[in-house]
Amino acid sequence: MTALRWTLGTAGAVLLGIGGWLLVTETREDTVPQVLLWLAGAVAVHDGLLVPLVLLAGLALRRPYHNAYGKGDAAGAGASSGYGVLRGGLIVGGCLTLIALPLLLRQGQGRNPTALPLDYATNWQLLLAVTFAVTLALLPVRRLWGLARRPRGTPRE
């Protein structure tokens, strides 16, 4: 384990060094500060904006959902109440939106007619509708399955 860790760590440090060297020597001279700025920007947008929004969404949804539909059994910790299905639907819809965003923003600005040829707004809406429908269809299934799997004698909330 120790030998493996040292090998991994050394290899990592070497590759990191190669990357840094490529960044410094193989790019234009003003590139390094620009890249550092964009690296920091990527972290700032992710850690300062995206994650707080996701955490807030979780906070806003989880408690009311559990109040309305129950928390599931003690061992289920919410999973069998169907909250997981709702969360899964939101994750899928959110990721599809993120992937669609560059296409939606650049629609009609393709460099030639064969670049960005599809109607991405319609496709994105279609995918969100499908995600919504699948989530809605799975919710009662998951809740009933969760109830059926409840061990005998467990109080029903």
Place this chain on the structure above:
Amino acid sequence: MTVETVPTCAYPGCTNAPEPPAPGAQGPAPRYCRHPEHNALGAIRISRAKRQQRKPRFRGQLHDPRTATVIGRWLGAAVLVCFVTGVVSHVLQEPPGAVADRLPTRPVWGYRFSQGLHVASGIAAVPLLLAKLWAVYPRLFVFPPVQGVRHALERFSVAVLVSSVLLELFLGLLNIVQWYPWPFSFRQVHWALAWVMVGALLLHLAVKAPLIAAHWRHRSPGTRQLPAGDAPDRRSLLLGVGAAVGAVTVVTAGQAFTPLRPLNLLAPRQPDHGSQGLPINRTAAQARVSATAVRDWQLRVAGPRPYTLTLSELARLPQHTEELPIACVEGWSASAHWEGVRVRDLLDRAGAPHDARLRIVSLQRAGAYGVTEMGASYARDPLTLLALRVNGRVLSADHGYPARIIAPNRPGVLQTKWVSRIEVLT
């Protein structure tokens, strides 16, 4: 009338009067009262404890090492696949001198596969990265923020890892829609940051190895110490993340993987959408290849026995039809039937040696790759054509009329269009 302000003890929250100065003492008056814990050290201690209370608390579940380990495994696999296929692409596109003449030309779909995988694994990594970072987000607020040199180094390496993976995926995602809002060169920075990212990843794995091992299986010692009640919730989260990976893959992979073409809803290209059934990266207008430049076109072959051919002379040479994919570095690819003269035959006619490398010059006047080099393994391959026709029709202007290169297992940017000159390099 003035309000006399009575000095109080400097300990937070204490309203007692400070200790009176000892008779005959020099220097400033004491700032704390007689209470044994009310002194400078105690004040620091209590303000630190207060800060600790103010830091965000994460009561939600699953911000735990088991969740991070499971998602991290998938993410690590996606990142490594993305890195390896990226290196393959880079070597094929800009081969180092030692291997330039020995690049493999088989399988013919090799680059189509590896570059399709590069873009697909990058897209699949997006939900995984977001889920992984969500799971470890509370670690951002560890207190105190720096606990020694070792801890500082570890946090720095994590910062390098997180920022480089985030930026690499962002750059790649925008590159496939040909959108470049940054001031630097995409290719150079994407290439350099890939090594930074993988280096930081290996370093991270080395640092976290014991933690990963302790949570590798659901019966591992570390996993067993976590609340057992979280397990079903974790399973459900992982299913949700897995569904997101599947969803983003299925709606984009059709731009390279033909069976998924009907579900190709969010890919920047539709492989059968374009003139003559193929997409185009650079049109004749974009490359500033005018009709006049093409009208009196002649192919010049420079070698030991140089010669010039008109289009009709070229068309009278033995023609061959091959089915070869055109595979773009941006991830889309499509197969087509190409018809033209074998480059090998043109070289033999010029008396070129067998190990000769070629320089191929295009009429193209704008954009990169107007002049490309072709290693000996491609030049001698019987499937490498100077194509005049595609899918049964004469090449359109946008596909490189009058003649273009098409070779097996090669990035699309090197399949030079509007070829006017082939030079034998010796």
